[in-house]
Each structure stands twice: as C-alpha cells, then as structure tokens.
Amino acid sequence: xxxxxxxxxHHLFTLRLLLSLLxxxxxxxxxHTSHDYxxxxxxxxxxxxxxxxYYRFKQRxxxxxALIERLLHWSGGLCAGIVIYAYHxxxxxxxxxxxxxxxxxxxxxxxxxxIKRGWRCIFAGLFLGLIAVCVAYFDSYLWxxxxxxxxxxxxxxxxxxVIS
Numbered sequence: 001x002x003x004x005x006x007x008x009x010h011h012l013f014t015l016r017l018l019l020s021l022l023x024x025x026x027x028x029x030x031x032h033t034s035h036d037y038x039x040x041x042x043x044x045x046x047x048x049x050x051x052x053x054y055y056r057f058k059q060r061x062x063x064x065x066a067l068i069e070r071l072l073h074w075s076g077g078l079c080a081g082i083v084i085y086a087y088h089x090x091x092x093x094x095x096x097x098x099x100x101x102x103x104x105x106x107x108x109x110x111x112x113x114x115i116k117r118g119w120r121c122i123f124a125g126l127f128l129g130l131i132a133v134c135v136a137y138f139d140s141y142l143w144x145x146x147x148x149x150x151x152x153x154x155x156x157x158x159x160x161x162v163i164s
Contacts, residue, residue, distance in 0.1 A: 017153060050067070077109030
C-alpha cells in the first residue's frame with residue numbers, strides 16, 4: 001500500500017528538511033513575511049508528526065496512548081506559536097522577531113519529539129535551530145544548509161533499509 005511508504009521515517013524526514021530549506025530561503029529573501037511561513041509550518045510539522053501514529057491507530061486500533069502523547073506534545077508547540085503570533089498581531093513583536101521566535105519554538109518541539117522518536121527528528125530540530133541562527137546572524141547561508149541537508153538525507157536513505 002502507498003500510505004505506509006509515504007509515511008516512512010525517511011520520507012517524512014526528507015519532507016521536513018525540504019520545508020526547512022524553503023523556510024531558510026524565505027527567511028533570506030523575504031524577512032518581513034517569513035513569520036507567516038513559520039507559523040504555517042508549525043501546523044504542517046504537527047500534521048507530519050502525527051500522521052504515522054494516526055495511520056497506525058486507524059489500521060490496527062491499538063497504541064492510542066502514543067497518539068495522545070504525540071498530540072499533547074505538538075499541541076503545546078501549536079499553542080506557543082499561536083501566542084507568539086497574537087503578540088505579533090498586537091504590535092508587541094516585530095515581523096522578524098516573531099518569525100525567529102516561532103522558528104525556535106518549532107525547532108524545540110521537533111527536537112523534543114525526536115527524543116522519543118529517533119535521530120531524524122532530533123536532527124530536524126537542530127537543523128531548524130541552525131536556520132534560526134543563520135537567519136539572525138549571517139548573510140550567506142543557503143548553500144551550506146543545502147549541503148548539510150543533502151548529506152543528512154543521504155545518511156537517512158542509507159539507514160532507512162537497516163533502521164526505521
């Protein structure tokens with residue numbers, strides 16, 4: 001069946017890194033609107049994280065506890081992102097700061113999810129944190145991040161047949 005193949009850890013890891021690279025590009029090119037992108041990414045990363053557990057729950061009907069734990073974990077990140085976005089809309093935080101704070105919340109939520117789920121989520125969280133540092137401090141960082149993500153995807157692909 002096609003769904004388990006698309007919901008494999010390697011494919012979801014690749015999707016996370018590609019979305020992160022797109023966000024790094026948007027942060028580089030369109031600093032004043034990157035906060036909108038990262039806010040949407042919190043919702044998308046939540047869906048990406050919950051989809052495999054939800055699919056397993058629907059197929060087998062077991063392991064509801066794991067699904068609920070993951071939902072609670074990611075809903076915490078969602079709530080924090082919504083609060084930051086509310087601060088931004090009220091004028092208390094500027095565009096660029098809101099984007100960086102939401103990006104850091106996404107990085108931390110992804111990293112902490114990886115503590116239970118595996119090295120791919122940990123790496124994705126660290127990668128998002130690195131993007132936040134690069135956007136805040138450097139002028140040229142896209143090609144270095146692209147090389148790092150290509151290397152990580154290659155390692156993930158190599159390990160996808162051995163460890164999932």
